Amino acid sequence: MKIFSILALSLCFFSPCYSADETVDPISINMVYMADYNLPSITAQGIKEIVRSAQDEFNRKFGTNDFKFIFLGEKPVNFFFKNNLKTRDPYYQELSRKKLKFFSKKIDYQPYQEEVVRFLKQWKLWDLKNFFPKETQDKINTYEDLLPFLYEEYAAKVRILENLKQKNRKFLIDRRFNLQNSYVNWKAAMYFQKDYDIVICNTIIMYDDFTQPYPHAVLRYAKVGGSSFLSPHRPAFDGTSAMINLFEMLTDIPYFKVNYNKKKMPKNIWNDLLGRYIMAHEMGHMIYLIPDVYNHPEGCLMDSSVQNLDYYDGYQILIKYPVKCPKCEPYVQARLHHFKADQLFKKNDFENACYEYKLTKKMTPEDIDGSYASYMSLLNFKMAKCQIKLKNNELAESYLTEAIKLDPENKEAKALLNSMKK
Numbered sequence: 001m002k003i004f005s006i007l008a009l010s011l012c013f014f015s016p017c018y019s020a021d022e023t024v025d026p027i028s029i030n031m032v033y034m035a036d037y038n039l040p041s042i043t044a045q046g047i048k049e050i051v052r053s054a055q056d057e058f059n060r061k062f063g064t065n066d067f068k069f070i071f072l073g074e075k076p077v078n079f080f081f082k083n084n085l086k087t088r089d090p091y092y093q094e095l096s097r098k099k100l101k102f103f104s105k106k107i108d109y110q111p112y113q114e115e116v117v118r119f120l121k122q123w124k125l126w127d128l129k130n131f132f133p134k135e136t137q138d139k140i141n142t143y144e145d146l147l148p149f150l151y152e153e154y155a156a157k158v159r160i161l162e163n164l165k166q167k168n169r170k171f172l173i174d175r176r177f178n179l180q181n182s183y184v185n186w187k188a189a190m191y192f193q194k195d196y197d198i199v200i201c202n203t204i205i206m207y208d209d210f211t212q213p214y215p216h217a218v219l220r221y222a223k224v225g226g227s228s229f230l231s232p233h234r235p236a237f238d239g240t241s242a243m244i245n246l247f248e249m250l251t252d253i254p255y256f257k258v259n260y261n262k263k264k265m266p267k268n269i270w271n272d273l274l275g276r277y278i279m280a281h282e283m284g285h286m287i288y289l290i291p292d293v294y295n296h297p298e299g300c301l302m303d304s305s306v307q308n309l310d311y312y313d314g315y316q317i318l319i320k321y322p323v324k325c326p327k328c329e330p331y332v333q334a335r336l337h338h339f340k341a342d343q344l345f346k347k348n349d350f351e352n353a354c355y356e357y358k359l360t361k362k363m364t365p366e367d368i369d370g371s372y373a374s375y376m377s378l379l380n381f382k383m384a385k386c387q388i389k390l391k392n393n394e395l396a397e398s399y400l401t402e403a404i405k406l407d408p409e410n411k412e413a414k415a416l417l418n419s420m421k422k
């Protein structure tokens with residue numbers, strides 16, 4: 001196993017909404033490379049290049065902010081799953097209910113139809129129809145109409161993945177040791193782990209959460225190129241994290257390479273593409289809570305629409321438009337007030353911290369990546385903590401009550417309210 005030396009990269013750009021005397025301390029981001037030794041890997045230098053490009057793109061598209069990347073080296077991916085996948089935990093049990101069983105030959109989505117339609121309604125039907133050929137589009141008038149087409153294509157993509165072989169004639173997805181090949185397993189392991197904000201990895205990850213069929217994932221290869229996750233043990237961004245997957249750029253399996261070969265994509269841009277198109281995008285989810293969007297202007301880092309199905313095409317659009325996306329801006333601005341509030345709290349300026357949390361609540365768009373109610377609950381909890389420091393216990397209690405109403409799972413808010421009532 002190669003261990004990379006610890007490398008700390010920092011990016012120092014400040015938001016225009018901060019005056020010089022209010023500079024924000026850098027937020028540290030713990031990063032690791034999880035290696036699957038059965039698949040093509042990357043060098044430490046390659047990782048450095050990816051991170052550098054991601055930082056540059058992130059700054060080009062969002063301006064702002066100050067992060068310190070701390071690289072914790074390379075670890076074997078199977079150890080990560082051995083140590084962090086708690087299969088008996090209720091959280092995993094709940095997730096695995098909606099997990100597509102590998103090698104089962106069909107996707108039985110009908111019992112979950114209502115849930116799936118609710119999920120798809122976050123996007124306009126028109127934007128979803130765009131993923132299909134014209135003759136299919138003519139048959140789709142409702143979200144329900146869309147499902148048979150979506151799942152037929154999804155199942156076909158899954159079957160291909162399950163049967164692909166590498167050059168050494170081994171199956172791409174091992175018949176027995178495949179914990180790291182499941183997206184649902186990643187979701188669970190990232191939830192339980194305590195060490196990393198960003199994981200870079202080279203394994204193949206099948207998109208097997210069949211009740212949340214993201215069109216750009218299931219209609220492409222039914223694999224995951226990157227994702228944001230909940231990691232409640234990670235304090236940097238109040239429990240969000242991200243994974244960047246290198247598989248597609250590193251593999252030599254022709255199925256994934258046909259388009260790139262046709263377009264003669266030069267190999268020397270791979271790391272730049274991974275940094276700009278994949279890593280910076282996932283950072284957009286993790287840091288600014290921007291969801292995958294299908295209706296933002298061209299060049300938006302968070303755009304997941306049909307013209308972006310190919311990484312190379314998407315990358316070229318990003319490069320072509322080095323401008324900030326006006327539709328992403330409200331997410332960024334709202335989140336900056338949150339970071340500012342956290343800083344003020346640390347500096348014991350509780351009055352202004354509470355004001356900034358309130359502003360964040362008002363400014364945050366409702367369709368964030370993740371649960372809006374949980375996020376509002378978190379902000380209420382933080383406002384309550386300010387009020388306790390200011391000795392306004394009555395107000396603090398009302399914030400906590402609101403926090404619990406918004407998210408009955410907010411354990412910290414419950415514990416704090418209970419301790420106040422004693």
Ligand SMILES: [Zn+2]
Pocket residue numbers: 281282285291292304
């Ligand atoms: Zn995304």
Ligand SMILES: [Zn+2]
Pocket residue numbers: 293296297300301302303325326327328
């Ligand atoms: Zn945008």
